[in-house]
Amino acid sequence: MNIWQKWNSISLVKRIICGLIIGAILGVAVPQAAPIAVLGSLFVNALKAIAPVLVFFLVMGALANGKEGAGSNMGRVVVLYLLGTFAAAVTAVIASFMFPVELVLPEAAGESAAPGGIGEVLTTLLLNIVSNPLGSIVNANYIGILAWAVVFGLALKPIASEATKKGINDFAEAVSQAVRWVISFAPFGIAGLVFSTVSESGLGIFTTYGKLILILVGSMAFVAFVLNPLIVFTQIKQNPYPLVLKCLKDSFITAFFTRSSAANIPVNMALCEELGLNEDNYSVSIPLGATINMAGAAITITVMTLATVNTMGISVDIPTAILLSLVAAVSACGASGVAGGSLLLIPLACSLFGISGDIAMQVVGVGFIIGVIQDSCETGLNSSTDALFTAASEFHEWKKQGKPIKW
Numbered sequence: 001m002n003i004w005q006k007w008n009s010i011s012l013v014k015r016i017i018c019g020l021i022i023g024a025i026l027g028v029a030v031p032q033a034a035p036i037a038v039l040g041s042l043f044v045n046a047l048k049a050i051a052p053v054l055v056f057f058l059v060m061g062a063l064a065n066g067k068e069g070a071g072s073n074m075g076r077v078v079v080l081y082l083l084g085t086f087a088a089a090v091t092a093v094i095a096s097f098m099f100p101v102e103l104v105l106p107e108a109a110g111e112s113a114a115p116g117g118i119g120e121v122l123t124t125l126l127l128n129i130v131s132n133p134l135g136s137i138v139n140a141n142y143i144g145i146l147a148w149a150v151v152f153g154l155a156l157k158p159i160a161s162e163a164t165k166k167g168i169n170d171f172a173e174a175v176s177q178a179v180r181w182v183i184s185f186a187p188f189g190i191a192g193l194v195f196s197t198v199s200e201s202g203l204g205i206f207t208t209y210g211k212l213i214l215i216l217v218g219s220m221a222f223v224a225f226v227l228n229p230l231i232v233f234t235q236i237k238q239n240p241y242p243l244v245l246k247c248l249k250d251s252f253i254t255a256f257f258t259r260s261s262a263a264n265i266p267v268n269m270a271l272c273e274e275l276g277l278n279e280d281n282y283s284v285s286i287p288l289g290a291t292i293n294m295a296g297a298a299i300t301i302t303v304m305t306l307a308t309v310n311t312m313g314i315s316v317d318i319p320t321a322i323l324l325s326l327v328a329a330v331s332a333c334g335a336s337g338v339a340g341g342s343l344l345l346i347p348l349a350c351s352l353f354g355i356s357g358d359i360a361m362q363v364v365g366v367g368f369i370i371g372v373i374q375d376s377c378e379t380g381l382n383s384s385t386d387a388l389f390t391a392a393s394e395f396h397e398w399k400k401q402g403k404p405i406k407w
Contacts, residue, residue: 265286
């Protein structure tokens with residue numbers, strides 16, 4: 001018992017780093033020890049299982065109790081999400097023009113069906129809003145979860161008794177406690193995930209697709225360390241890097257290895273709680289960000305599409321590149337509503353240049369090959385930015401009120 005208490009007394013980030021190092025060593029030393037990888041699967045599945053329930057009850061409880069200030073800065077958060085996603089797409093266009101890359105195309109990627117156009121992507125999003133509420137929770141459809149939680153919360157506000165409202169809040173707190181217990185096992189889960197990555201992929205992936213990976217990761221790093229801080233500075237009017245680095249440290253690392261924005265929602269909520277943010281705000285903005293704040297996805301769609309264009313020998317003018325940025329940004333916002341995420345939206349962007357579906361699906365195949373790096377960085381950027389922009393938006397309000405900003 002003393003050992004367990006001593007272990008828990010160490011900060012979570014330090015414990016996760018320990019798990020990361022141990023997982024990497026085991027992946028190199030004993031790659032055949034498959035049971036270690038089960039730890040990672042258990043951790044990710046536990047987070048994915050609890051997150052929809054957490055979001056539903058937190059949002060419903062906040063609205064039912066009608067706390068003052070709930071959702072007061074939601075418009076600003078959404079603007080930051082959309083601005084960040086479009087800026088990321090523009091960054092990817094510029095990087096692709098500066099460092100053009102051509103692809104070695106494998107066979108087409110499986111039987112997955114890519115969406116036919118932006119209309120189909122947006123239709124999927126709208127249909128997800130009115131999905132069965134229980135089905136939305138079971139299938140982790142966060143647009144549907146948010147929509148029904150808002151409906152039930154607003155419906156309960158005028159008619160529910162104080163005892164009922166307290167019961168909803170108590171249940172939300174119980175789910176939050178369960179989430180904290182799951183997150184406390186993050187070091188073991190991360191060890192399993194790192195072991196799985198190292199033992200299965202090794203370092204060979206860097207030799208074949210090194211330049212493509214560098215452009216993707218470099219663009220995401222530029223967004224994380226240059227663009228996002230600039231956006232945050234416009235909101236808080238002070239040095240943004242302590243907040244940026246805290247969000248990267250506490251959110252990016254877990255999102256990188258879980259490769260799931262949904263699984264990282266509880267982690268982001270815990271970070272927002274630590275920053276002292278209003279729960280009524282972040283309980284809505286964090287799951288919303290996991291759905292529409294897709295800077296990493298916009299970069300993936302843009303870079304992979306322009307790499308395909310270079311491979312096919314097609315010239316691209318500036319207006320078309322700007323149009324591609326818009327398409328990538330809009331498509332990225334619907335990535336969570338498409339099975340396969342950002343990769344299966346590549347054919348949609350490729351269609352702007354008359355590239356056939358067969359060729360585009362081969363590019364998707366490349367995406368799956370480098371996914372262990374591309375998808376990990378993409379998810380880490382997407383998810384950590386959810387917490388960053390939520391905090392920046394609320395700190396903007398604190399500034400106007402003369403309240404000191406501390407993190």
